[in-house]
Amino acid sequence: MTPGMFPTRQADLALTPPRALGDGPRDAPSPGAAPPDAGPADTEAETDAVAETETDAVAEASASAGLEASGAAVDDADADVGGVLLDGVVKRYGTQTVLDVPRLHIPHRSFTVLVGPSGCGKSTGLRVVSGLETPDSGTVMINGRDVTTTPPGGRGVSMVFQDFALYPHLTVEQNIAFSLRLEAKHDRRGGPSRAEIARRVTDACEMLGLQPLRRRRPGQLSGGERQRVGVARAIVRRPGVLLLDEPLSALDAQLRQHARAELIRLHRELGNTVILVTHDQLEALSMGTHLVVMKAGRIVQAGSPSDVYRRPAHTFVATFVGSPAMNLHHVDVVSDAQGSRLTAAGMWATVPTAIPLPRVRVGWRPADGTLEPFAAGRPSEPGLSVEGTVDVIEFTGDTAVVHGISQGAAAGRSAHDLPWTVVIPARQPAPAVGERVTVRVPHTHLHLFDPDDGHRLAEGAVG
């Protein structure tokens, strides 16, 4: 074993964005690489908020680096920072485990997105935080307070439901005031006064442009208006944590774009912790400052959106996050002192590192490849070359997605054709269908995964 070898097949390594990934130049989060939700800075407050969430995200990335491995000192640090902490939370329905989270810290004041395919436990996770579900084991901490046994109303959280769940028999303002009225009733001395309620309801209505609709009933509102009422009802309590359960899925496409920006702006203005659940990876990438990818009740990866996108910890994340999905190929490995050569049908690659596995899966983002006319021979610089023929071209406006096929016969090993996609700028002349082409990917943009369990092989010189 040479010192440069990859540590492989370490489950805990792959489950997490390895701390080592901070070494790469692209990992230092520069202000320029601020998450997409930051947008252009108009106000000072906004800049502050962005800076803060950004710092949190970085702190979190290292704090949650080892899910099981993280030390007690880190635990305490998390608790002090605030935010939401799930520790050893397990939720079962009958014999089925729907949620199994050894440890998840959602940074204070972050916009965290739980994303995953349907049935992956993300909504259950949200309901566990809200208190609507009680975990079978483990603890839930919100801003440093153990709320595992606290009833939902006392947790300082509020929620926007997928169907908005507005009370159909109450007007918009009654819907929004509902929780405050209850609070006033339960706590006559410390609760909000009548004037206070009126003021806060008006504030919430103004914030979401609901003033003209105050006396309407939910049945008289459009989908977008209902969604805004749902949000207003949630924020009027000034919750420490705002939970959003697929709040955009009931809206049509145009409205969704608009509502997305509205929610991001809202988070900026409120400055509280927001947890959003979605199955839409684009929504997840574009809205969150912190991303948690889930599958089958488990967390596959947690980190900043750019981190998750650039360094997927697992082939599942690699294919789930990003569209078109990352290309993945099984390749054979031959390593020597100079590095490794990876070969498969119609493709070969050289990387300047030794790989201790006979086979790996190599992945590359469609946008990282460049399309060139077919050229025989192997380039001398390290990187990946894929030969194939163009099958389908999708024009999407600014770009075109080229679907190609590499014939398996070239390697003589497998007769299966290997499909791949590459995104090219639309101004580049598109190849003809059936044309033979070569795709080149620089070796720095290659991702290597364990072929058996799908975990990412550590970075070293490859990434």
Add this chain to the structure above:
Amino acid sequence: MRSRDPGLAALAGPAGPPAPPAGRDSPPDPPDRTGLPGRGARSGWAGGARGAGRHAVLALTAVGVLFPLLWGLSGSFKPGTDVFDANPLPIPATLANYRFALEDFPIARLLLNTFITAAGVTLLQLGAGVLAAWSFVRFSHRGQRVVLAMVTVALVVPPQALIIPQFLMISHLHLRDTFVGLVVPQLSTCALAVLLLREHIRSIPPTLLGAATLDGATHGETLRLVVLPLLRPALSAVAIIVFITTWNEYLWPALAAPSPEHTTIQMGLRLFSNQEGPDYGPLLAAAMLATLPVVAVYLLASRRITDAFLQSGLR
């Protein structure tokens, strides 16, 4: 729920079973109906025939249902022994029966008793039904399925089977001839209310209840502020059914409160019998008067009833 409108059904008895007259009346109907589409639209003959058949069935049913009622109505206007006439129309007509019923018998008192009883049973059943249904939906506890099964069984147990134990119970408690004894045991038929309300509560989106919980509402507040307002159509439907059923109840009032001070109108109709047998004219008049409040209630609320039964969802 015990004996279905015993007053009217019993009264209609002497007038003959409803089916034969209906059969006699109906033959003119179908040819009449088939003639209509045959004249105009040749293309729709088959459909017209089918429609006519359907109308014939409906007409038969309507006649069967309405005949006893109309016969009783007609009889209540007939003087003296004319009641036994085959003449369907009260000619000559008289209001003497009504005067007799209103003046010589405590019919107002009987109607008031009936109203108190029916309203009391309705309120009790709604209260118990809402709370039971809510607990079925909201809480899950050990043996809940067994309890639910028992409620369903209670629905099919004939109420007559419970009469003797209930009678013994109120006798031992010295509650005979009191409103409490008359009203409270009738709570035993609340299974229908429980099951119907449970279905309606189940159709409320769970996220709505979750939203109330997150807003800080207790279980009671969720029930009061969110569930009950949404349940209003179902509540009025159940209320009307229970009210009408209780109003028409005969057997239990006859046993539990036979005295005129506490008994209901259905039982009170028996006061029109003397040693020579029933005095049919005034009896029919009183029966008509006893029916009026129920008809009024139904007419006022019939849309709500059908709505509540037809629509299971809320939105």
